[in-house]
Amino acid sequence: MRIVNDNELSLPASVVSIGAFDGLHKGHQTLIKQAVRRADELEVPSVVYTFDPPPRAYFQNQRVLTSIEEKLALIEKLNVDYTIVANFDQHYASKPPADFITELSQLNTREIWVGSDFHFGKGKQGNIELLSNYFTVNIHPFITCEQGEKISSTRIRELLQNNDWLEVYQLLGRNNLKTIDI
Ligand SMILES: Cc1cc2nc3c(=O)[nH]c(=O)nc-3n(C[C@H](O)[C@H](O)[C@H](O)COP(=O)(O)O)c2cc1C
Numbered sequence: 001m002r003i004v005n006d007n008e009l010s011l012p013a014s015v016v017s018i019g020a021f022d023g024l025h026k027g028h029q030t031l032i033k034q035a036v037r038r039a040d041e042l043e044v045p046s047v048v049y050t051f052d053p054p055p056r057a058y059f060q061n062q063r064v065l066t067s068i069e070e071k072l073a074l075i076e077k078l079n080v081d082y083t084i085v086a087n088f089d090q091h092y093a094s095k096p097p098a099d100f101i102t103e104l105s106q107l108n109t110r111e112i113w114v115g116s117d118f119h120f121g122k123g124k125q126g127n128i129e130l131l132s133n134y135f136t137v138n139i140h141p142f143i144t145c146e147q148g149e150k151i152s153s154t155r156i157r158e159l160l161q162n163n164d165w166l167e168v169y170q171l172l173g174r175n176n177l178k179t180i181d182i
């Protein structure tokens, strides 16, 4: 897998999934796997576009579940060809949605895969409706836990507060969380 900074990659065609992906939980894994499957079917490279630190850590001081190193190692295991890591700082966060759309255009995406709550750009102004004006956007249904709740990084952070490791590992789909374990 090749790791690049934002605005560094140009491709003739691609399938892209986008998100903070903090924790790389089962929902994230399923979304990325679906994008990789489609990239394979279309015979184009698969790209994950992610952020470091996760926007929620930057803006809301939320605890980070996976370090960037751990996140990249987990993404690589899903057979992704390229991961773009945007350095999420004040300068980046203040970019309008149009700038992000311009950047994505360089990837010549055949399909973008996100969940229905995906937002982007300064003040979270950009949504799926806007993105769909420029690209083919596929919305992956939310993966839920056995109780039917959406799996989310926020839920995992709450479970960690209560030391509910069994449930944390259930939602992660694996038995470790290096950043927190050590
Ligand atoms: C160019 C750009 C600017 C952003 N600016 C903000 C912002 O001002 N405030 C905010 O809460 N999130 C901002 N975000 C983060 C998004 O709201 C969102 O967290 C990110 O696109 C990842 O999607 P996800 O949260 O569904 O994983 C920005 C994202 C991008 C791409």
Ligand SMILES: Nc1ncnc2c1ncn2[C@@H]1O[C@H](COP(=O)(O)OP(=O)(O)OP(=O)(O)O)[C@@H](O)[C@H]1O
Pocket (backbone or CB within 6 Å): 018, 019, 020, 021, 022, 026, 027, 028, 030, 031, 056, 113, 114, 115, 116, 117, 118, 140, 141, 142, 143, 144, 150, 151, 152, 153, 154, 155
């Ligand atoms: N349970 C899920 N099933 C499928 N897709 C998901 C799931 N959770 C998040 N996604 C999608 O994965 C991408 C990354 O999401 P994000 O990193 O915001 O995850 P999250 O778990 O919702 O995080 P947070 O709780 O911090 O908002 C987004 O496109 C989002 O819609």
